[in-house]
Amino acid sequence: MTLLQVNNVTKRFGGLVANHEVSFQVGQDEVVGLIGPNGAGKTTLFNCIAGFHQLTSGSVIFDGEDITALSDFQVARLGLARTFQIFQASGDLKVVENVMVGSFMRTSSRGAARQVALEVMEFLGIADTAGEMMTELPVAAQKRVALATALASDPKLLLLDEVGAGLNHSEIDGLIELLQRIHGERGVALLLTEHVLEMVMKLSHRVIVLESGRKIAEGEPAAVVKDPEVVRAYLGDHYVKRQKENGDA
Amino acid sequence: MEELGIQILKSAVSGLIMGLVFALVALGLTVIFGVMDIVNFAHGEFLMVGMYTTLLTSPLLGVDPVLTLPLAGLVGAVLGVMCYFGLIRFLLRGPMIAQLFGTFGLMIFLRNLALLFMGSEPRIIHEGWLVGKSILVGPGVVLESTKVAAAALSLISFAVVWWFINRTRVGKAITATSLDAEGARYMGISTEYMNALAWAVGGASVGVAGGLLVNFWPVEPGVGLLFTMIAFATVALGGFGSVRGALVAGILIGFIVNLPPVWDAILRSIDAAGLRGMEIHSFKYTMVYAVYFLIMVLRPQGLFGWKQ
Amino acid sequence: MEAVKNAFDFGDMPRSELWLAALALAFLLWFPAMPHSSFGMATMIQFLMFSLYGMGWNLIGGYGGQVDLGKAQYVGIGAYTTAVMMIRWDVPFWFSMPVGMALAVGWSFIIGYPLFRLKGHYFAIATIATSLVLKDLFEVWNFVGGARGLEIPMKGDMPNWLYLQFREDYYYYYVILGMLLVGLIYMNGFRHSRLGYQLRAIKDNEHVARSLGIDVHWSKIKAYAMATAYVAMVGSFHACYNFNIEPEDTMSLDLSVLIAMMAMLGGAGSMWGPIIGAAILVPMKNYLGSWLGGQAGFAGMDLAMYGLIIMIIAAAQPRGVYGIVEAMRARRR
Ligand SMILES: Nc1ncnc2c1ncn2[C@@H]1O[C@H](COP(=O)(O)OP(=O)(O)O)[C@@H](O)[C@H]1O
Ligand SMILES: [Mg+2]
Numbered sequence A: 001m002t003l004l005q006v007n008n009v010t011k012r013f014g015g016l017v018a019n020h021e022v023s024f025q026v027g028q029d030e031v032v033g034l035i036g037p038n039g040a041g042k043t044t045l046f047n048c049i050a051g052f053h054q055l056t057s058g059s060v061i062f063d064g065e066d067i068t069a070l071s072d073f074q075v076a077r078l079g080l081a082r083t084f085q086i087f088q089a090s091g092d093l094k095v096v097e098n099v100m101v102g103s104f105m106r107t108s109s110r111g112a113a114r115q116v117a118l119e120v121m122e123f124l125g126i127a128d129t130a131g132e133m134m135t136e137l138p139v140a141a142q143k144r145v146a147l148a149t150a151l152a153s154d155p156k157l158l159l160l161d162e163v164g165a166g167l168n169h170s171e172i173d174g175l176i177e178l179l180q181r182i183h184g185e186r187g188v189a190l191l192l193t194e195h196v197l198e199m200v201m202k203l204s205h206r207v208i209v210l211e212s213g214r215k216i217a218e219g220e221p222a223a224v225v226k227d228p229e230v231v232r233a234y235l236g237d238h239y240v241k242r243q244k245e246n247g248d249a
Numbered sequence B: 001m002e003e004l005g006i007q008i009l010k011s012a013v014s015g016l017i018m019g020l021v022f023a024l025v026a027l028g029l030t031v032i033f034g035v036m037d038i039v040n041f042a043h044g045e046f047l048m049v050g051m052y053t054t055l056l057t058s059p060l061l062g063v064d065p066v067l068t069l070p071l072a073g074l075v076g077a078v079l080g081v082m083c084y085f086g087l088i089r090f091l092l093r094g095p096m097i098a099q100l101f102g103t104f105g106l107m108i109f110l111r112n113l114a115l116l117f118m119g120s121e122p123r124i125i126h127e128g129w130l131v132g133k134s135i136l137v138g139p140g141v142v143l144e145s146t147k148v149a150a151a152a153l154s155l156i157s158f159a160v161v162w163w164f165i166n167r168t169r170v171g172k173a174i175t176a177t178s179l180d181a182e183g184a185r186y187m188g189i190s191t192e193y194m195n196a197l198a199w200a201v202g203g204a205s206v207g208v209a210g211g212l213l214v215n216f217w218p219v220e221p222g223v224g225l226l227f228t229m230i231a232f233a234t235v236a237l238g239g240f241g242s243v244r245g246a247l248v249a250g251i252l253i254g255f256i257v258n259l260p261p262v263w264d265a266i267l268r269s270i271d272a273a274g275l276r277g278m279e280i281h282s283f284k285y286t287m288v289y290a291v292y293f294l295i296m297v298l299r300p301q302g303l304f305g306w307k308q
Numbered sequence C: 001m002e003a004v005k006n007a008f009d010f011g012d013m014p015r016s017e018l019w020l021a022a023l024a025l026a027f028l029l030w031f032p033a034m035p036h037s038s039f040g041m042a043t044m045i046q047f048l049m050f051s052l053y054g055m056g057w058n059l060i061g062g063y064g065g066q067v068d069l070g071k072a073q074y075v076g077i078g079a080y081t082t083a084v085m086m087i088r089w090d091v092p093f094w095f096s097m098p099v100g101m102a103l104a105v106g107w108s109f110i111i112g113y114p115l116f117r118l119k120g121h122y123f124a125i126a127t128i129a130t131s132l133v134l135k136d137l138f139e140v141w142n143f144v145g146g147a148r149g150l151e152i153p154m155k156g157d158m159p160n161w162l163y164l165q166f167r168e169d170y171y172y173y174y175v176i177l178g179m180l181l182v183g184l185i186y187m188n189g190f191r192h193s194r195l196g197y198q199l200r201a202i203k204d205n206e207h208v209a210r211s212l213g214i215d216v217h218w219s220k221i222k223a224y225a226m227a228t229a230y231v232a233m234v235g236s237f238h239a240c241y242n243f244n245i246e247p248e249d250t251m252s253l254d255l256s257v258l259i260a261m262m263a264m265l266g267g268a269g270s271m272w273g274p275i276i277g278a279a280i281l282v283p284m285k286n287y288l289g290s291w292l293g294g295q296a297g298f299a300g301m302d303l304a305m306y307g308l309i310i311m312i313i314a315a316a317q318p319r320g321v322y323g324i325v326e327a328m329r330a331r332r333r
Helices: A042-049 A072-077 A095-103 A110-124 A139-152 A169-186 A197-203 A228-235 A237-248 B002-036 B043-061 B065-091 B096-118 B145-167 B169-179 B181-186 B191-213 B221-238 B243-257 B259-270 B281-298 C002-007 C015-033 C038-062 C072-089 C093-115 C120-140 C169-191 C194-204 C206-211 C216-242 C247-251 C253-266 C273-293 C301-316 C320-332
Strands: A002-013 A016-027 A031-035 A057-062 A080-083 A157-161 A189-194 A206-211 A214-219 B134-138 B141-144
Touching: A002 A042, A002 A189, A016 A042, A016 A057, A016 A189, A016 A214, A031 A042, A031 A197, A042 A057, A042 A157, A042 A189, A072 A080, A072 C206, A080 A139, A095 A110, A095 A139, A095 C194, A110 A139, A110 A169, A110 C002, A110 C194, A139 A157, A139 A169, A139 C206, A169 A189, A169 A197, A189 A197, A206 A228, A214 A228, B002 B043, B002 B065, B002 B145, B002 B169, B002 B191, B002 B221, B002 B243, B002 B259, B043 B065, B043 B096, B043 B191, B043 B221, B065 B096, B065 B145, B065 B191, B065 C301, B096 B221, B096 C120, B096 C253, B096 C301, B141 B145, B145 B169, B145 B191, B145 B243, B169 B191, B221 B243, B221 B281, B221 C120, B243 B259, B243 B281, B281 C093, B281 C120, C002 C169, C015 C038, C015 C169, C038 C169, C038 C216, C038 C253, C038 C273, C072 C093, C072 C120, C072 C216, C072 C247, C072 C253, C093 C120, C093 C216, C120 C247, C120 C253, C169 C194, C169 C216, C194 C206, C194 C216, C206 C216, C247 C253, C253 C273, C253 C301, C253 C320, C273 C301, C273 C320
Parallel strands: A031 A189, A031 A206, A080 A157, A157 A189
Antiparallel strands: A002 A016, A002 A057, A206 A214, B134 B141
């Protein structure tokens, strides 16, 4: 079953075309990676899907409903959660209270919200930080809290924008395992971006490649990395040419 | 009908003149806001200081009030720089709310310092080249030459500041800082210096405006608030940080403030019984606030705004 | 039911704070029985009023991060509703107060809708503008007495609980203290409500808040309405306590800023902040005034010092007194 359907999405900022006629789908139990070099338009595409940007043209269908014209908070209530690339913690809330803001999307009872929040934090292995202030946590832990908050809203699809950025190798391994469990045990479909390929390659069933706002490839991770277009997008013409020369020699 | 025509002419002329003075008052606010996104509640108090400077130094030095304008500008600039180094620099580290209160404290401080030293009675300049002379520009339309000269001098001062910001090296650095503080820092422009300079320019222009204003507007310690609000409205209308916008918006606000007499004249000329009692001359400044509110809601970037 | 439980649940506060609060409450209950001057009593009543004003401000300004500098217009609406209803139709305080609150809340919805499309400085200045417009209108509106304002006539028989007319100030003191306690309990409930959490998330980051399904615009308007109810309630009390009201002393910008300053000085976004702020600022303002303001040739000295102190606080500790306390607590850990 298709959960998310992106049809010919175009987004312009003045003269700049950030997304051009992008189409793809995400199934109900899929993990899809969205890759592309910096500035390719990944974050913009997320913003379009999540209702944060108004589309220039195209449409987005989520869970059988046309969400093109909806606001971001309405989209979120339908079960489409997201985490942000740039994440800055501040403010007055304790960790568990932060996560409760997520679970309050589904209930107005404080007790129930707290229970869901604690359960999600337990699941993500951060239950011990419940009473701390956000600002006192290291960045990796803050990102997990953001993940927990999104999960606490009980989404069907989770958009993850560069969740791995700024993490070291062992932290990335932990994250991969965690995302696999979120997908496997909680049944949440994932759509994730990354400009570092490692994580996306390990996790995704299918990969979509974006360059200068256009979709240039789509397919299984192993096949996509061999696509010459993709290699060029990532490493530049010059590298492709040299590789070819090396091959010829 | 004739009365109405005269009133319209009168309002238009007086609107233009007041508008030019308002523009000069707002200029300082917009320059400062452009460079560092801070709203100075004490702006009207700077104006008051300029007014007192001219009022006091003119008899003291034995020269005409008009000749003390550079001094009013200088006092304004020094005050601006002092405030920047003594207060604003620290406020910039805190949240926005601290900035609002810090400058509000400055406003209370300056206002009551004036009360302490100058007393509460309103004062105005009684003698000078500009005082008490008038020009007849049309049937029934008499212009006080004070106001005409003040408007002309406002325009000149405005031109000087505009020239300074757009044509001199230092001025261009101010613009660069207001467009992109980070980038300007990389280009070797010291933010600290630029901020102080913005406060100097802002203080000087509002100081001169005060020196002009006191020729026809009585000064008392509480005179500032009205002008602070007018300056806010002007800056909002012109777009926060826009110099050109401040000029056009100042004139517009001048017209708006002069609209109520026209309305009242219309009422009188049609003499409709049902409308009697709906004169609105006392709503002059209410209109300014209302206009501010409407602009902010309908067009938050102002008419020429580039900063939002 | 859960709302009631939330309102009385203080379990998430440090023990030390609760002990201090209990001590303060005991002092406040006891105060009228202790020897005091009438000036001291008036200062205490003002302190309680400003605590409530500050709590109202804190609801939207502290928890929500929306710097509102137009709270005085709601003081005015509350005060004028009570005064007009009492003078013209002989309506008792306890009926006119809820009406005033309802009118204020209605007005807050009308202006809140456009206001909350603005942010930051733009929002703050626009709130000033709305408040000043209302004040100017009241100054020419004859029905409410224009610039001269209104005076509530004495009923004769005192104490009169229905119309809130007392000869001795301690009656007023206990009425406003009661209101403060109700306000505190309600605020505690709000803190624990869904809207309370959502509002703090909005203050933190609006984009994140929206991504969690929060209708930011509507949430701000709702919180603004609640904040308004606090302020209007005390405005009604103000009318009865002062007997006469004018646009200048109920709706001025100075009052709006003073209200906001209470909360900021004490610590915006904390439950006790506004009360701490009022406990410092109100006596300071009053006693500076009576100490310096009365002396010939020193007019303005008190307020100049007051302005100076505000500047120092804003520059040195923008998070307020409660912020200092929290910083110390964090260091000890
Ligand atoms: N709000 C915006 N206004 C104008 N241009 C934008 C905006 N957001 C993104 N862009 C531009 O769109 C392009 C794509 O950016 P982005 O989606 O952030 O790329 P990615 O996430 O793939 O690195 C960039 O050139 C960026 O400068
Ligand atoms: Mg990105």
